[in-house]
Amino acid sequence: xxxxxxxTLKVWRQNGPREKGHFExxxxxxxxxxxxxxxxxxxxxxxxxxENKEPVAFDHDCREGICGMCSLYINxxxxxxxxxxxxxQLHMRRFKDGDTVTIEPWRAKAFPVIKDLMVNRSAFDxxxxxxxxxxxxxxxxxxxxxxxxPKPDADxxxxxxxxxxxxxxxxxxxxxxxxxxxxxxxxQLALLPQGRVEAKRRAIAMVNKMNELGFGACTNxxxxxxxxxxxxxxxxxxxxxxxxxxxxxxx
Amino acid sequence: MSNFLTVNIGRKFIMSISGIFxxxxxxxxxxxxxxxxFSAEGYDMICEFLGANWYALAGTLVLAAGVVIHILYATILxxxxxxxxxxxxxxxxxxxxTEWSSKNMYVLGLIVVLGLLLHLYNFWYNxxxxxxxxxxxxxxxxxxxxxxxxLFVQPxxxxxxxxxxxxxxxxxxxGFWSAMHTIxxxxxxxxxxxxxxxxxxxxxxxxxxxxxPVKFLIFK
Ligand code: HEM
Ligand code: SF4
Ligand code: FES
Numbered sequence: 001x002x003x004x005x006x007x008t009l010k011v012w013r014q015n016g017p018r019e020k021g022h023f024e025x026x027x028x029x030x031x032x033x034x035x036x037x038x039x040x041x042x043x044x045x046x047x048x049x050x051e052n053k054e055p056v057a058f059d060h061d062c063r064e065g066i067c068g069m070c071s072l073y074i075n076x077x078x079x080x081x082x083x084x085x086x087x088x089q090l091h092m093r094r095f096k097d098g099d100t101v102t103i104e105p106w107r108a109k110a111f112p113v114i115k116d117l118m119v120n121r122s123a124f125d126x127x128x129x130x131x132x133x134x135x136x137x138x139x140x141x142x143x144x145x146x147x148x149x150p151k152p153d154a155d156x157x158x159x160x161x162x163x164x165x166x167x168x169x170x171x172x173x174x175x176x177x178x179x180x181x182x183x184x185x186x187x188q189l190a191l192l193p194q195g196r197v198e199a200k201r202r203a204i205a206m207v208n209k210m211n212e213l214g215f216g217a218c219t220n221x222x223x224x225x226x227x228x229x230x231x232x233x234x235x236x237x238x239x240x241x242x243x244x245x246x247x248x249x250x251x
Numbered sequence: 252m253s254n255f256l257t258v259n260i261g262r263k264f265i266m267s268i269s270g271i272f273x274x275x276x277x278x279x280x281x282x283x284x285x286x287x288x289f290s291a292e293g294y295d296m297i298c299e300f301l302g303a304n305w306y307a308l309a310g311t312l313v314l315a316a317g318v319v320i321h322i323l324y325a326t327i328l329x330x331x332x333x334x335x336x337x338x339x340x341x342x343x344x345x346x347x348x349t350e351w352s353s354k355n356m357y358v359l360g361l362i363v364v365l366g367l368l369l370h371l372y373n374f375w376y377n378x379x380x381x382x383x384x385x386x387x388x389x390x391x392x393x394x395x396x397x398x399x400x401x402l403f404v405q406p407x408x409x410x411x412x413x414x415x416x417x418x419x420x421x422x423x424x425x426g427f428w429s430a431m432h433t434i435x436x437x438x439x440x441x442x443x444x445x446x447x448x449x450x451x452x453x454x455x456x457x458x459x460x461x462x463x464p465v466k467f468l469i470f471k
Contacts, residue, residue: 055267076341113339179258207259216331219429220429220433221349221353241263241435245260
């Protein structure tokens with residue numbers, strides 16, 4: 001708790017979805033390198049409030065890397081300079097004294113800015129909703145081993161299920177494509193027998209929804225995978241393509 | 252199936268199928284060229300065989316359709332992808348490490364188109380087209396080996412062709428594995444393998460095409 005740094009922050013400020021935004025420059029002093037990036041922004045906001053200025057709006061909730069609320073495009077990378085972590089888990093030790101840090105919201109047509117650094121990611125919820133239900137036999141508690149699932153499949157499904165829906169993949173992609181997110185959501189069900197029942201309908205409905213919402217197509221550039229805080233692999237995108245093409249040709 | 256051609260994955264599927272078709276054509280074309288390295292007579296026989304007869308013309312039309320479809324969908328997708336980014340662009344330059352060619356497929360494709368136009372003018376116009384247009388007037392199309400040889404003794408043309416091939420190399424090192432991925436034929440293990448195969452395929456094609464101009468430049 002001894003080392004501290006001073007930073008210049010270039011922060012995107014925007015009053016509403018239809019307002020024009022601009023960058024404001026702020027100075028923050030004596031930031032502990034042990035604090036998290038969001039704590040640093042909290043300090044900035046306290047400073048702004050004490051100066052009677054409007055604090056910077058940004059999304060956050062759990063601050064432990066599991067909810068998917070935090071975002072921020074920091075110095076040209078979604079979730080900042082660390083690999084495989086969310087912004088809430090990024091620490092100030094990754095920055096040097098005197099650095100200028102540029103902080104922007106996710107930018108994509110399908111993710112309009114709500115205010116400052118907050119963007120509306122309900123497009124993701126719409127994609128999930130389009131996926132529909134999974135049939136589950138209700139009744140008594142099922143036997144844990146009633147449906148055998150090979151370990152590699154279970155592992156793949158779990159890796160896909162690690163997606164927290166943060167949107168970094170869209171933010172990183174030059175095409176603002178939501179394919180990594182969608183492929184994770186399709187894979188986590190398509191890999192398991194319980195999810196196979198509605199697999200075709202689900203793949204088609206979710207892909208159509210993604211298109212309708214204005215996300216771009218995938219050029220297999222792999223920026224999504226490089227920036228995903230949960231290391232979701234693009235191999236899920238190959239599976240999504242397979243699921244969608246099979247479903248399309250079968251119907 | 253109804254809106255297959257309007258959704259992203261459907262359009263990308265068209266890109267990959269047309270792209271693979273073009274790769275197969277390039278391999279076929281390259282093997283014809285290789286004959287010229289060994290025997291001018293053999294090459295001239297092939298040129299005559301693939302002149303203005305119905306099967307060569309049908310093949311040319313299918314090929315042209317493949318090229319047009321590939322470029323058409325490339326343009327649609329590229330515009331759609333730009334629009335998806337939204338109006339406000341990032342101010343900080345992007346620091347995510349990615350494959351360069353994957354982000355420049357359209358520009359690389361445009362270089363390929365320019366090269367293609369020059370190529371059609373240099374060869375196709377003087378060979379198949381000349382035969383279609385004037386063949387019936389008793390016009391003798393010059394031997395293929397002569398047209399090729401006359402062009403590639405000029406260093407400028409060799410240089411232009413090599414730049415063209417370099418653009419194609421970058422296009423294909425990404426294009427081949429990307430096409431497999433788009434079709435769904437990929438997973439964690441095959442991703443690295445396909446990238447290696449991609450580099451090999453691209454390199455074989457480019458060396459194969461470079462041999463002829465370089466041979467004429469050096470050995471006349
Ligand atoms: C000999 C010529 C060509 C060959 C063999 C070829 C091959 C390929 C292949 C295999 C792909 C991968 C498809 C996929 O990702 O699923 C591709 C992608 C692409 N090609 Fe070509 N191509 C050629 C010419 C062109 C031309 C003339 C253009 C025109 C501008 C072009 C533009 C593109 C673009 C933009 C993509 C990426 C599409 C995307 O991922 O959104 N290509 N090409
Ligand atoms: S795939 Fe990764 S980057 Fe995309 S929403 Fe899920 S967790 Fe975030
Ligand atoms: S605040 Fe929940 S993941 Fe960052």
